[in-house]
Amino acid sequence: MTSDEPARSLRDIGALTPEWAETFRAVPRTLFLPDLVWSYDMTTGRSVPVHRGDDPEAWERAAYADAPIVTQWDDGRHIGTEPGTVATSSASMPYVVASMLRDLDVSDGMRVLEVGTGTGWNAALLSRRLGSSHVASVEIDAAVVEQARTALKRAGLSPEVVQGDGRDGWPDGAPYDRVIVTAGVRAVPPAWLEQTRPGGIILVPWGTHYSDQDALVRLTVHEDGQASGPFLRMVEFMKLRAQRLDWNRFRGYVPAFPGDAEVSRTAVTLADLGGRNQPARFVAGLCVPDCAHVVNQTDQGTAKAWFFDLTSRSWAAVEFRSGEPVATVHQSGPRRLWDEVERALTWWAERGRPDLGRFGLTVGPDGATRAWLDRPADVLTFA
Ligand SMILES: C[S@@+](CC[C@H](N)C(=O)[O-])C[C@H]1O[C@@H](n2cnc3c(N)ncnc32)[C@H](O)[C@@H]1O
Known part of the structure; x- marks a missing residue:
């Protein structure tokens, strides 16, 4: 497979807009993957270890596949080739990456904050599209930060990669036109609203603790400090570290x-x-x-x-x-x-079982969250 093919197939399924196609060709996912990865088998639901040194062809196949690839287990405490208990860092599925970048709707000159650097691939795509000086990315795990910085440097890109808790955003780079979150969120932190300019967009996989499922929500920040917008579609991300549900x-x-x-x-x-x-x-x-x-x-x-x-x-x-x-x-x-x-x-x-797309979310400046159907005024109240 050539590095052109993944971009072409993403374009064919409508995830990749023409504005992003050149970027995806120029910044291949392979540059951001470590030698040992766990490729997710969609049919069996199992994560299969693939080492580049042992089987370069299988590694390439995994790298180019439209599937998520786990790159860390159990916050780095797990070592060895067998999968660990909880997948804690990954390169997201290319379809999800491309469609989120499409929904982020960036244009030249915009400043973007990413929460959840992971491999650095998404930050690299944004940097190539907008310029490295327009992109900041926050990652909580020190080892993951180091790997991402190395990969970004190898790709000739230099966004600001910050080690820290992404719930605090990155005030030094604010205000942002866009915030893109690549981890599942159960409570939207007020810092993201504060650091986004009015009219700016926060794209975040959000959900409740009822299930592991997230839905991508596209919030527009308003002058009064609130942010509101519709759900776009179901996704499933690994959760922000402090917002995982402890079943114990x-x-x-x-x-x-x-x-x-x-x-x-x-x-x-x-x-x-x-x-x-x-x-x-x-x-x-x-x-x-x-x-x-x-x-x-x-x-x-x-x-x-x-x-x-x-x-x-x-x-x-x-x-x-x-x-x-x-x-x-x-x-x-x-x-x-x-x-x-x-x-x-x-x-x-x-109500005729309305689809996800008819629901939306409003987040107050203090982080208080209200879900609604059709219009922000029609808040769901059940308590
Ligand atoms: C699905 S991965 C991100 C994929 C990444 N955007 C890429 O292009 O490879 C989620 C990442 O979020 C990170 N993360 C979890 N909690 C975080 C937090 N509170 N602040 C910043 N990063 C966090 C994880 O360590 C993990 O690397």
Whole structure:
């Protein structure tokens, strides 16, 4: 494969605009990948180690594939060739990189802040397009910063790469015309709003703790310090370090199942709850605040959907058995989480199951977040 081909195929699927095509050709992803990478196999869901020295052809194939490539596990604590537990740095999927740069809508002379430097490839593409002096990128991990700086230098580019917590932005380079975040965010930090000029755009994968899923939201910063805009599409990023959900916190919520939990029945099906990339799951997360949700499935055709409150020790579990028309609900604690989820799904169904693109987000100067349907004035209120 030549380095032209990835750019051509991204253009064919509409991710790459003509303005970005030359940039993608000039700044190949291969320059930014370490010798040992873990290529993500979309069919098996497994991360497969590939070492350039052992198998240069497989490494090239991985580098040019339209798939995410993990470059660090467990914040660098994991060593060796086997995958670690949590993927903590990566080169994002080229399709996602290209389409986010398209949505960022930059033009000559703009200043851009990136949060999550990772390999440095995205910062390199921005630097090539706008000039290195117009790009700053913040990365939390010291080793990742070093690798990115080396790769950028090798590519002849010199954006400012800062080691720090991207939640603080980078005030020295402000104001920015654009902020692009390449990690999943659960709370938009006020610093990003403060450091973006009015009329500027913050493009960020945002979500709730209800699921791992993020949705890309394009926020325009207003004169009054608020930022607001629509969701564009579902994505899934590794989360900002301080905003990962620690599932261990739910240990001890359910000392004995079902214990003294209140029991009821529901006609809602497992499919109604929505799966990966399906709006039902994301919308339920918008409507049921501070709730984490996971489904445990068994080979015997039963599935248990769990819901945990992040602010009290309330929990709910719904047991779905194949062939049975109703499921059994268990709820415990001051919050009735399942009732909230059911209400949210009914609300969504009554409105004709609006797609993600009809929802949006407003973030206040203090970081307070409100989700809305169709218009910023139509805030979702369920509490
Ligand atoms: C998906 S990778 C970024 C991919 C990158 N833009 C590229 O072109 O390769 C996410 C990165 O965000 C970094 N990160 C996580 N939390 C962060 C934080 N609070 N501030 C800055 N970077 C953070 C991770 O260390 C990781 O390198």
